[in-house]
Amino acid sequence: MSQQLVEQCQRGNAFAQKRLYDQYVNRLFRVSLRYVRNEADAEEVLMSGFLKAFRSIQEFTYRDDAGLEAWLRRIVINEALQHLRANRNLPLFQAEEVAQVQPDPKPLQDMTLDAERIHQLIQELPPGYRTVFNLYVVEGYTHREIGEQLRISENTSKSQLSKARTLLQTWLIQYGYEAETRRSS
Amino acid sequence: MKQKPDEALDQWVRQSLSRLPDTPPPGSSFDSERLWQQMRPELQVEQPRRRARWIGWAAAAVVAGLVTLWGSMHRPDTRPVSATTVKNEQATTHSTIPLKADEQLVKSVSESEKEERNVPKIASKRVKAETVTPRQQVDGHSEVTVAVDFPESESDASRERGIRTPSTLESTLLGLDTKTPVAQHIPKQTKAKPRFKVVHENELKAEEEARPKLYQTGNFVRLGTGQLHETEQPERQPALVIPLTNKPNQ
Incomplete structure (x- = not known):
């Protein structure tokens, strides 16, 4: 078709x-x-x-x-x-700035599905974190490919990903997803 | 093998996102139809551009083909000049030979034939050596009657080249114009055959004389003695004169 x-x-x-x-x-x-x-x-x-x-x-x-x-x-x-x-x-956030970033989720009354919540939280990530996280986790790019795409080094890509994960996990725990993430692991 | 916590989170996120419905996010004002309406004009512009590219290539091919065809049709003829063409050129050259109107006619047929044999040589020499005046070369020539046929298709081209038509030939034969160089009047290529032969007038006369006559005047026999005294005729009646020649002007 x-x-x-x-x-x-x-x-x-x-x-x-x-x-x-x-x-x-x-x-x-x-x-x-x-x-x-x-x-x-x-x-x-x-x-x-x-x-x-x-x-x-x-x-x-x-x-x-x-x-x-x-x-x-x-x-x-x-x-x-x-x-x-x-x-x-596409500024790459430093570690000091991350602490100040807080998610700004939309009202939850219609957001019954986990997928929508996850999607929303990813959107709330700072642009640098979000881009590296999307490219690595969702699209499956390697750090080398991300470095070439974003014109950054592999180490910078790795550190950005690590920070993005930390921030996202913090937010998920705040919204009651801790048990869910641990269960899948 | 135990999964790392980071990889567990990544996997959970991937699974969650794969369960997303095939709709815009809740609360989004995204309208796919509106976006399509915005895209459509730009897509429609692309198609004529592609078509125009094809049309452009086709037009270029057609133009190239026409140019090639034109080039092959208008290529200068490099073939060797055939004997017929040479004859025609000679005939044309012969027709433009300046002649004196008051020169004596050549009386014998042999002389005229000799002239005819010599004319091509003279003409060909004139074409090559332009510095020699035509009058000097045709010294000793007699007046000739010339009838040259010019092909209709070449009449305009001949006029442009300065070739004399039969009407101008007449004036030439009358001695009005005798100084024009012969080489100018020779067409480069004359493909059409002349319809008539160039024949000297004396030649025609000789042919007439050589033709067998219907009656013989030399072999009459007188019968009887006849009268001794011929009666004198009181008045001489005008005799009926029948010309021996059938030509009206003689």
Whole structure:
């Protein structure tokens, strides 16, 4: 199904482009929102990501749906990182500053699912921590790759990840997730 | 093997995020349709650009093809000049030979034939040596009757090149213009064959004389002795004169 969609998109079929967009837009919006906290910026990143995907879909070779999603996700992440670099919104936080950062969660009445809570807390991380945490934990990049992407050293990437984990765990304990994290470990 | 606590946290986070519903986050004002409407004009611009690229390539190919075709059609003819072309050139050259109108006619057919044999040589010499005046070269030539056919397709081109048409040839033969260099009037390539031969007038006369006559006047036999005294005719009646030649102007 997705293969036919990709083939039609490669021929420039607008209907197929819309269907592919509908299939992945919400998932990719969440990806974008994990990197750029602001919704307007996330929309901008998503839009430029989709445009780049439709322009370069001729070079994409379909193998399976997971491959297609990974390809689209990589495009959106690259766009997000480019956006962060362009806006100079990627300062790497020092240890002293971390203590002052407090999560600003939205009201919990509708947030019944753990996944939504985790997503929200990740968004609350400082940009430097959040970017390294997302790239390493969620996307599976290595510290070397992160260093190349963010133009930082591997050690800086490692330290940023460590600090991000510490901060996130602190917040999770505050919100009653300590038992949950220990249970999974 | 015991998992490290950091890895446990990472795994738990990954599992939690994978359970996220395929919808925008709660409380988000994200509208995918609005974003698509914003994207659509930019996507539609891409397609004509791609089409325009194809059209551009096709147009370039067509132009290249036309240029090649034109080049092959208008390539200068490097083939050796055929004998027919040489003959035509000679005939044209011969037609523009300046002649004196008051020169004596050549009487014998052999002389005219000799001239015809010599004309191509003279013409070819003139083409090569332009400094020699035509009058000097045609010394001893007699007046000739020339009928040259110019192909219609080449008439305009001939006019541009300065080639004399039959009307101008007449004036040339009357001695009005005898100083124009012959080489200017020689077309570079004349492919059409002349319809008529260039024949000297004396040659035509000789042919007529050589033609067998329908009646013979030299072998009459007189029968009888005839009268001794011929009666004198009181008045001489005008005799009916029948010209021996059938030409109206003689």
